[in-house]
Amino acid sequence: MTVFRMSGTVTTIWFFNLALADFTVLLSPPLSIHYAAFGQWTLDSLVCKLYMAFLAPNFFASIYLLVLISVDHCVSVLHPLWARNHRTVRRARWLSLGVWLLAATACAPYLKFQATGEVNGCGHCYFSSTWN
Numbered sequence: 001m002t003v004f005r006m007s008g009t010v011t012t013i014w015f016f017n018l019a020l021a022d023f024t025v026l027l028s029p030p031l032s033i034h035y036a037a038f039g040q041w042t043l044d045s046l047v048c049k050l051y052m053a054f055l056a057p058n059f060f061a062s063i064y065l066l067v068l069i070s071v072d073h074c075v076s077v078l079h080p081l082w083a084r085n086h087r088t089v090r091r092a093r094w095l096s097l098g099v100w101l102l103a104a105t106a107c108a109p110y111l112k113f114q115a116t117g118e119v120n121g122c123g124h125c126y127f128s129s130t131w132n
Contacts, residue, residue: 013092014069017099021061028055040122048125049114056107057100064099 031051035041041048076083115128 008089010072010087010089010092013089013096014065014072017096018062018065018069021058021065025055025058025062035125041116041125042123043116043125045116048116049111051125052110052114052127053107056110057103060103060106061100064103065096068095068099 028051031043031047034043072083072087076087110127113128114125116123116125117128118124
């Protein structure tokens with residue numbers, strides 16, 4: 001794996017986590033293709049919930065990581081001495097873990113509100129605004 005060959009720097013940790021989030025999004029097309037091929041959602045409601053609960057954290061993690069990278073860059077430019085003394089690999093790992101936990105928390109509504117139903121005789125997987 002590439003991550004084991006890379007030097008352990010703060011920037012490496014940020015971009016590895018960003019690449020991980022982007023790569024895991026690529027695991028969802030089989031369900032999307034199935035949905036498009038049949039023209040409707042033919043799978044179980046649980047699969048619908050898990051599909052979105054898996055997909056959403058990766059989107060959130062990508063966004064949060066891009067924000068974290070931007071803030072880190074801004075701090076490094078505006079306060080270089082402070083950044084040199086306080087930007088550690090350990091902190092970067094903890095912040096990355098925090099980003100993933102925040103992303104998982106942000107996608108929790110998908111577990112509750114994602115539903116399947118019929119619209120005009122076709123099954124769909126959609127975000128419902130009512131309690132099921």
